[in-house]
Amino acid sequence: MKTIIHVVQHLSPGGLESMVLDMLEFTSQEHRIIIVSLDGAYEKTLENWPRLQRYQDQIICLNKSAGFSFKVIKQLLNLFKTYNATVVHSHHIGPLIYSGIAAKLNKKINHVHTEHDAWHLNASKHRRLQRFALSLSQPKLVADASFVKKALNNIFNSYPIYTIKNGINPYKFSIGDKQKARNKLNIILPVNSIVVGNAGRLETVKGQLNLIEAFRFLNSKYHLLLAGSGSQKEHLMQLVKRYHLEDRVHFLGHIDHMPTFYHALDLFCLPSNNEGFPLSTLEAQACGIPCIANDVGGVSETLCPKSSILVSNNAAITLAQAIESMTHKTRKFSSRDFILKNNHAQSMVNAYEELYFEGANL
Template identity: 40%
Template sequence: MTAPLVVAQIVQHLAPGGIETMALDIQRKARKPENVHIISLEGTMPEAIEHWPRLQGMERVHFLTKPPGLSLTTVTKLAQLLRQLNVDVVHTHHVGPLIYGGVAAKLARCGHIHTEHDAWHLNNQKRRWLVAACFHLLKPSVAADAELVATSIRQHIPLFTPSVILNGIDTDKFQPSGQAEARSKLNLPLDAAIIGCAARFTEVKSHNLLIHAFSRLPENTHLALAGGGELEHELKNLTRRLNIEQRVHFLSVIDDMPGFYHAIDIFCLASKKEGLPLSPLEAQACQRVVVMTDVGGCREAVDPESGILITAGSTQELETALKAQLSSGINKEKQESARNFVVNHCNLERMISQYDDLYCGRSI
């Protein structure tokens, strides 16, 4: 029997987000967790813990403190670390890790798997040339986290046929539970309909559009926002200008994400751009219906029987969809359909099994 491979997942920085959560989940649920490392190009452990308490006490997590701009020293440090850890396969996420991890894998004589998480950035010519050059020179085995992402790669980078491995979430961790207790822990009203969003406060996530649409909903509706980011102050000011600050709850970064989903009734993501996001999968696994913009791989992350997809950038469509879910989406049949969709199509065990096949050089 062959020994399990040692895998190093490489991310740009360890901060709350879908890619980073995926890396942590792959490590946590691996057949041999002690053989899976996570390497962050940027930052330090204390900095990461400050923004993401979940990392406290975690093992096999490494930080290279990469400075801004191109850093050849970081490539050298990474290659040395890969040799020190006896890594067999490097698994990179996104462009920065693709470059640094790919070169370091060559120097350390490791295998190389790369996951492409977004389709939209390949529309930029310079980014497309960079990714294509990395694919052809570094020759990683490429996986796309959604069929739409795979289509974009095939369209923009000829001769590459990526595998498709849909993002998966832990359906044992994310499952239904009591709402009243969850709301009490977050100091949310017990008798209101609550719409929730979990995303970084950045321009691409369109929180401002969500807040504007929400401002037109009935007075007994509340909005719970989990996350942090550079736009937090601006968004709080917006709620004051719209005179809805008493109905909008800024909850900061939440470590207990299942509890957040249990507390809400409807999950909403109004992003301008996405890959295949994890948050709607987590929400649906907790039996929460969703409203999402039809961008990136979002269509592949939404149960067609219970979820609603809308055009990005349309406040009117978002308002209409939220009202529709408020009037008909909070029922047992739709909630069960949402969870069944995730269990059957987007579960973590299936995703890890498929990546294991790639690590071992097997086709999927």
């Protein structure tokens, strides 16, 4: 049995973290998978994300203190030795630095690193750190989207880069019953309502403010479901009140069973200012829900071009027009078929497993 250790910055609900859990589920049972979170205490981490409960024996939290920590390097080195790690897979720059140093000190380990977005490399400090970390540990570098690979090539043009696009679990995210889903969410809507949904952190970068403002231009049959929480929740609720949209904009908070959320929708909207390679659009389409999304980061790579709409900006009026257009659009193509062909989690995991053990006598 070979041991694969994923190292992440933290384990809280998010695209990167969900992807790692999907990798755990789809990786061959011949391998042992451990997930190490640099930040957070174990009990609190499991309490804050119920999905982690079923994997509790495979999760380790280091509860790293602020600032650079030599202790974490030692902890990782000990973990790699204790579990006789064959592969270490880091995600983002913090885990790259810490696990890269620890993996370098254990020469038997194959180190793979995935970059999930590129906008953080706009900062010169991050570029210097990334260049240092790559030169030190020399991992196999993976971009999760074509736009990420292009950005990495522009900065680290001599470094070989693989592309493995994110995938989702199509058995979990599948076609469902709309009315049953709305009943489960305890949402009472007028007959013939058109329901738009958005899921994500309620933060400025996610663009929910623009989406709420778009509803000023839409008639009363349109309703908005917002799943998630964040620092902007109170501000967004005040905005809804100011625009007298209390009966049409519904804050659902954290949703434990996301397929139910998607099943309740007529369409999904992602108005973000910045994105990497979002999973939410993949999940929605796997549930048969068409998407409207702002053309940032790798978003365009996630959309079925025949059943979804990509907008050039996330201005309120642009979003409103796209929502109305989607409402009247004849659906001749299945967004789910697009996901099954291009973004199946099993295909993603197979590609990573090939990379993990490529040319290695492990």
